[in-house]
Amino acid sequence: MYDLHGETVHFDTENNRLLLLDQTELPQKTVVLALQTREEMFEAIRKLRVRGAPAIGVAAAIGLAVLANQSVQTTVPAFITEVRENAAYLNSARPTAVNLPWALGEMEKVLNSGAKTVETLKAALTARALALHAADIEVCRKIGENGVPLLKNCRAVLTHCNAGRLATVKYGTALAPIYTAKAQGQEIAVYADETRPLLQGARLTAYELYEADIDVTVICDSAASYVLGSGKVQAVLVGCDRVAANGDTANKIGTSGVAVLAHYYGVPFYVCAPFSTVDFSCASGADIPIELREETEIGELWFRQKMLPDGVRALNPAFDITKADLITAFITEKGVIAPKDLAQYR
Ligand code: MRU
Secondary structure, X not given: OOOOOOOOEEEEOOOXXXXXXXXXXXXXOOOEEEEOOHHHHHHHHXXXXXXXXXXXXXXXXXXXXXXXXXXXXXXXXXXXXXXXXXXXXXHOOOOOOOHHHHHHHHHHHHHOOOOXXXXXXXXXXXXXXXXXXXXXXXXXXXXXXXXXXXXXXOOEEEEOOOOOHHHOOOOOOOOHHHHHHHHOOOOOEEEEEOOOOOOHHHHHHHHHHHHOOOOEEEEOHHHHHHHHHOOXXXXXXXXXXXXXXXOOEEEEOOHHHHHHHHHHHOOOEEEEOOHHHEEOOOOOHHHOOOOEOOOHHHHOOOOOOOOOOOOOOOOOEOEEEEOHHHOOEEEEOOEEEOHHHHHHHO
């Protein structure tokens, strides 16, 4: 087994490999993948072996560095062309999480640095990928610290999908305040929406919280109104894939419904967001591309037999938009920010 050093995504620089915890195998098996080809990297992102906006971004940056280090190009222009082609290919794996183009954009800055040799560029790309990996850990740690004061009177929270350590390099975004609270002696229980159709809540959030000895209870997505309405939770914490300039937020399909319910029941709804997830080029949620995935994820994946009658269609949007006015605040590495104040950080 390859050593992930307690992380979800890791750069094995010694052997020039991208290491990933294969999340499609969880919770049954712990399988670590060592990737070296661009097709494997694309497939891992597309098939959600690595998933969660920050983890996808870091994985793509490391993947790009791994591919760059394998290059046999001898001139700087040919090398840069090859790296850009690989970046465009990896970027096309999934459309909604802006962390993917953001991280690849950070790698592109290295290509524009004026380096004179291919070897210098290779070293600089490796260094940048390692820096993005380290920054993700630090940013999530800060989100955890900044979120805890908001949860002072919370006994339990509701979360949707998985925005925990599995969705980032290490601490997670939405679950980071829960981990930090625990480290400070405050136990906060978590209700996790199972999160149809791919069950990131049931398979991943439940797995990582249980492993961390945090009280976790899984509910059907359709039980969110019951849980919010019966006073079982005092806050909702979710992650996000892209935040528009006006605060509209894309996250896993079903999030906007939870936000509407939280608003109705008067429960604060917090979006935990590293600034790498804010996309000021999108004026509102209407500009955020929503991934549409295969119908088979709804119709055939989880039941013993195919669930849908033959010929019946399924619609499978992977994300939805939560309107800014349903969001109490963003918990970021720079502090807690009201949606209306987001534009000040442009
Ligand atoms: O399709 P997924 O599993 O990649 O969707 C993930 C989410 O929606 C997460 O909430 C989001 O990426 C934030 S992860 C810190």
